[in-house]
Amino acid sequence: MLEAGEPRDRTAAGVSAAAGPLAEDDGMALLDPARLSLRRGPTGVLRATVAGPAGLSYLQLAVYRAFPLSEPGRWVTLLDGEGREIGTIADPAALDAESGRLLAEECDLRYLTPHVVEVVEVREDTTEGGGWSPTLIWVLETDRGPLRLRLPNLVDHVRALGTHRYLIQDREGRRAEIVDATALPAASRAWLRRYLWL
Template identity: 30%
Template sequence: MSTHRKPYSLERDALGCLVFIDDAGNHHEGVYPVRAYPITAPSAGISLMDTAGKELCWFDRLEDIPVLEMELIEQDLAAREFMPVIERITKVSTFATPSIWDIETDRGPTRIRLKAEEDIRRVAGNTLLVADANGLQFLIKDSTQLDKLSKKFLDRFR
């Protein structure tokens, strides 16, 4: 595990993939960023990994990353970290699983299918992850902040 130090650089190749150039001048193509704590502390710690999953560079704090390189990292993360936030649960088909849920997310209304009660997982505190039947992950940032109806629906499944 290497700690970040200049000179290094991060750029995109002709195909839009990230390329990390280390302090020895070696080009590592297909690099991807990984957050240490993507849900509980998204701004604390990012690693740049190569295609084999080996860490090339570690940043303790995002503030330590130069602005232009941070923009490249954020673009990559946005494409990979698609996780809509559930803001309301408006309807459930049944209180047994499998069940169809109509929900409102930060990206608009949608319908998901919950296969089993185990598809609702507590991550930390009141933060929950809900996995739909297609493998998409939905986040409930704080279940105590949901409206009364949403809490009622959610309580039936936990």
């Protein structure tokens, strides 16, 4: 495995050497961003082409973030339509502009996690879970529209990702992220102080 901090020009070094789509590097199938381009096919599905002597192209593509929480911007693994690994892009920023945009778009759809811009209200629904541990209804305003999450408890449904960063996942599997709790409006922060360990 590559350390996150290692220089990324190591991937560039593999360009000329490898004949296939991969720039083999310490067993990590890293894709060379200079030779990879992503486009949408006629039905809107993402396609990948790897330039070079082999000139491989993939008509179907699934993108996966290796570290969706700790480093969502890097380490994107591509699988083909059959679920086989194509390789991993260490740094999507090195892709051409159009490919980078499409990759980010596709990743955002797969890891649909609206960012909370306001905590409108947290209601305790004592009809469920009883008085001691009522179900909490979080009424949120997010960058993707309003969202209401139903959390039977906080312990299993809120994960602290950092000092002021939280991931909330309701019992249906819907998610929302508080990127920086200190940046929210005062009223929202008051709700968080009441229910989270701020």
